[in-house]
Amino acid sequence: MGTFPNVDGRAPIHLFASSKSWIEGNATLQLEQVAGLPGVRAVAAMPDLHPGKYGPVGCAILSERIHPQLVGSDIGCGMGLFELDVPARKLRLDHLAERMQALDQPWDGGVETALADAELGATAFDAALGSIGGGNHFCELQALDEILAPDAAARAGLDRNLAYVLVHSGSRGLGFSILERALQGGQASLSIGSDAANAYLADHDHAVRWAKLNRRIIAEQTGAAARAGLRPVSDLAHNMVECRRDAAGDVLALHRKGAAAADRGLVPVPGSRGTLSYLVEPLADMQAGALASLAHGAGRKYDRASMHGRVRVKKSDVAKLERNPFGGIVVCGDRGLLAEEAPDAYKNIERVIADLVEFGLVRVVATFRPLLTFKKSQSTAAASGKRDRSWKEDRR
Template identity: 45%
Template sequence: MNAADIRIIASPESWIDQVAVDQLRQTAALPGIDAVVGMPDLHAGRGIAVGAAFWSRSHVYPHLVGSDIGCGMGLWRTGIARRKFRADAAERRLHGLDQTWPGDRAGRLAAVGLPPAAGEALGTIGGGNHFAELLRVETVIDAALFAEAGLDAGAVHLMVHSGSRGLGQAILDRHRSRFNVAGLAAEDPACAAYLAEHDAAIRWAVLNRAVIAERFLDRLATRGERLLDLCHNSVTRHRDGWLHRKGAAPADGGLVVIPGSRGDMTYVVRPRPDRADDALQSLAHGAGRKWSRSEARDKLSRRFRIADLERTRLGSRVICEDRDLIFEEAPQAYKDIHQVVRDLQQAGLIDPIAMLCPLLTYKVRRA
C-alpha cells in the first residue's frame, strides 16, 4: 500500500523539526489515509505531528484528533475601552477562575444537548498551552476587512484557548482500549458511536470557551460580543471523506485568529477560498513549538527567574502560578509567529486583517 501524498506549507526561512516530518510520514502510511498537509507551525507531538491535517476517503482515526477534542480559540470584543484599561486593576480582579464555576451547569449543558454529569470542569481553562488573554489592536492591516470583522481599535479584546478537558480524554481512552490506534471504517457502527461522542465533546468545548469568557468578563465588570470560535482538533466531513485536524485551524468557517506566544502578536486573518483546498481547508493554529516542554523548562530555568517571565518584552503581564508551566510556555519555546503568517500569505492561503498585542495573559492561579 502506497503512502499518501504529503505537502508541507513552509518557506525555507521556517524551521521544521525532522521528527515532526517523520511523524507525518508515519501517518501518511496508515491504511485509508489519502492526503496529509503540514502547516508552518508544524511540530512533533506524542506520536502525531501537531499543526497538520489528514484526509481519508474511507476511515476515521480518533487518535489523529487526539484527547483534547474541540480544543480551539474564541475571540470576544469587550466593553473595556483601551484607553481606560489598567493592568494592575485587571490583575487584582482575576481570582477564583480555576475553581468550579458556580453557575447553572446543568442548564447550560442541557441547552447544547449534554448531560449534567459532563459539567464538573465547565468554565475552567485547564493546563498545558491553554490560556485566556486580554489584547489591544496593534496594527490594522486591511481597514475594510477590519471593519467587517467587528474588531474595534479602541476596545480591549479577549481571547480564550481551551478544549474539552477530561471529556475528550475519556472518549479517546475508551476508543483506544478497544481499537488502539486502528482506524474505523466509515460504515462501521463503532465509527458512528465515536463520531457521536466526538460531536458532543465539540459542543462541550465551544460552551466551555463561552463560559470562561463570561467569567472573565464578569470579573472585569464588562460585557463582550463573540466574534469567532474555532476548533483545532476535530474530524469532519470533507467532500466524500473525513478531514482530521490536529492543531490546525479551519479555513472553511470564517475569520481565523492565529496567536503567537504569550509574548508576541496575534493575527486575525481571512482564509482565501480559492486556495483553501491546497491545504485541506486548514491553516496554522498558532506559532508552534520550537522546544519541547522539557527542553524549555531545562533551558530557561537556568537563565531566568519566575519574576522575569511574568513580564514580556512587549510589556504585557503573565499570570501563571505553576512553576514548571511558566517555563514550559515561555515565549522562547515558540516559533516566530510573523514567519508562520508570512508562509501562509506567500502560499496564497490568507489575507491578514490585523495584529493584536497581548496586555495580560492568564494561565493558572491557585486562588
C-alpha cells in the first residue's frame, strides 16, 4: 500500500494500486485536494480511480464533516446481482433483446404499491422507478463462467448452470435534486449532528433505498422478460455516506464515491461490456487503510468526449460494437453512447482485480461472462430532442 505523507495539513492517502495500474494524473491531484478538505482524516483510493466532477471516482473518505459533493449527484448508485431460476443455455438472447426494450419505457408495475412496500414516501421523481438511465448504467444478463472459491460460492447459493442479472443504476433525478439543494445552501460541508446535516442525511438515506428498489424493479422486469423467478445475491451502493463511531468514540462520516462497501458480504466488480465481471469476497483481515471499501468496477481510462475520436460509429461499425468477444449482444440504440461506453474506454479489469488480491483485500469467488448488455433501445436525442445527462458522473 502506498501512503502519501501528511503534507500541508492534508490527511494521509492510502493508494491500493500497483505500479502496473494506470492512474491518471488529474485523479491523483483530485485525491490530494480531497485530502485537504476540512475535517478529512483519511482517504483510500482503489485501482479503478479516475477523475470525477467534484472529486475522484473510486475512493473512500473518512471525515469529521459531511461533504455532499463527495457522494455526488447519483446518490445510492450501485450494483445489484440477481440469480434467475432458468438455465443460461436456455435463454433466447435475440428474443430477450426485443423484450428488454421495455426498460426504456415508463414502468407500469405500480409505483405507489412498490414505494409503500419499501416504506418509502413519494417524491417528484418516482415516475423514473424501473428505469436504468444513461451513461455507464446498464442491465446485463450473465452466465457463470468459473467458480474459484467453491466454499464461498456454496454459501451464496451460486449455481453454475443458471443465468444471472447484474444491474447498475441509481436514484436518477432524485439524487441530483438532493445534491443541488445541499449545494444551494452555500455550505461546502456540514457539521455532523447539525440540522442541515440531519436533513441531508434523511434525504440521502431515502435516495439510497430508492436506488436499491430501482435496481430490484429492473431485475424483476428482466426476469419477467426471461419468464424466470428472481433471487438476490448482492446489492451494494457505491455512492453514499454513513456516520459511524471510531475507536475513540468520535462520530465520523465515511463517504464512498465509486467505492463498494466491503463490510456487507460479496461484492460484484464488473469490467466493461466486453469483459468478464467478478464476484469477490472481502477478506476479514483486509487493511484498515482501505476504510472498509473496495473498487466498484474497472474505472474509466478515457473520458467520454475523447471516445468519439477513438471509436468510429458509422453504420458499418455499429454491428461490431453491438457484439461482445463472447458472442453476446449489446443493445444500445444511441450511437454516441455506444462509442462513449465502448470496452476500450475502461481500464483492464483483470489488473484491477489483481491489485485487490495482491493487497490482501479480497479473494475472487466467481467470474461471469456477458450474454446480453442492455443500455438503451433508442437514441435519447431522437426521442426527446436532447442527450440524456442523467449519468452526470460515474463509470461504465
